[in-house]
Amino acid sequence: QQQVKQSPQSLIVQKGGISIINCAYENTAFDYFPWYQQFPGKGPALLIAIRPDVSEKKEGRFTISFNKSAKQFSLHIMDSQPGDSATYFCAAFTPSGSARQLTFGSGTQLTVLP
Amino acid sequence: GAGVSQSPSNKVTEKGKDVELRCDPISGHTALYWYRQSLGQGLEFLIYFQGNSAPDKSGLPSDRFSAERTGGSVSTLTIQRTQQEDSAVYLCASSFGGGQEQYFGPGTRLTVT
Numbered sequence: 001q002q003q004v005k006q007s008p009q010s011l012i013v014q015k016g017g018i019s020i021i022n023c024a025y026e027n028t029a030f031d032y033f034p035w036y037q038q039f040p041g042k043g044p045a046l047l048i049a050i051r052p053d054v055s056e057k058k059e060g061r062f063t064i065s066f067n068k069s070a071k072q073f074s075l076h077i078m079d080s081q082p083g084d085s086a087t088y089f090c091a092a093f094t095p096s097g098s099a100r101q102l103t104f105g106s107g108t109q110l111t112v113l114p
Numbered sequence: 115g116a117g118v119s120q121s122p123s124n125k126v127t128e129k130g131k132d133v134e135l136r137c138d139p140i141s142g143h144t145a146l147y148w149y150r151q152s153l154g155q156g157l158e159f160l161i162y163f164q165g166n167s168a169p170d171k172s173g174l175p176s177d178r179f180s181a182e183r184t185g186g187s188v189s190t191l192t193i194q195r196t197q198q199e200d201s202a203v204y205l206c207a208s209s210f211g212g213g214q215e216q217y218f219g220p221g222t223r224l225t226v227t
Contacts, residue, residue: 044157046215091157095214106156107157
């Protein structure tokens, strides 16, 4: 059962443009929503994260927007750079008891053209 | 400080052989996770250790998979009688306390021929 749906599967953006990746979740028990960036041959790296009591979080060029009622959240990359070209994963954390785990979206391959 | 380390970085094995994958978490992190990343299934949770408590094995795909964590630190994921569908990148992550901020290692790429 896919509990976190991510779109688009791939995204091509011009340098300086805005990249937007969307995720939707079903389980209202999730209480932490991170985004990970992964380069080929590397493990996922924690990029930015948000909790459901906050509607927006910004760190540098990266912003998470969170809509609790719609059960959706998105990553915005402002002034996208070729070095941002990577695969991005949204995730959601299950806090209950022993079943503490991240459930990941399917990933978005971002290409930023120079 | 040092991040999560995993070894080997690559492993090629024949179908039916057993393999052991190792994870060294960030020093002081009490929680340790194993995930599997494959083309068809994305990133899947396998198993979770918190300190010295019994692990949550709910994500292990079959009884051929097992894991242990010695002394609350290093962990080993063992796959017995490997099958071709076990080919994937096996990722280890660790976190402090509640387990939300998880930091991943570089992974072990397993290829079963």
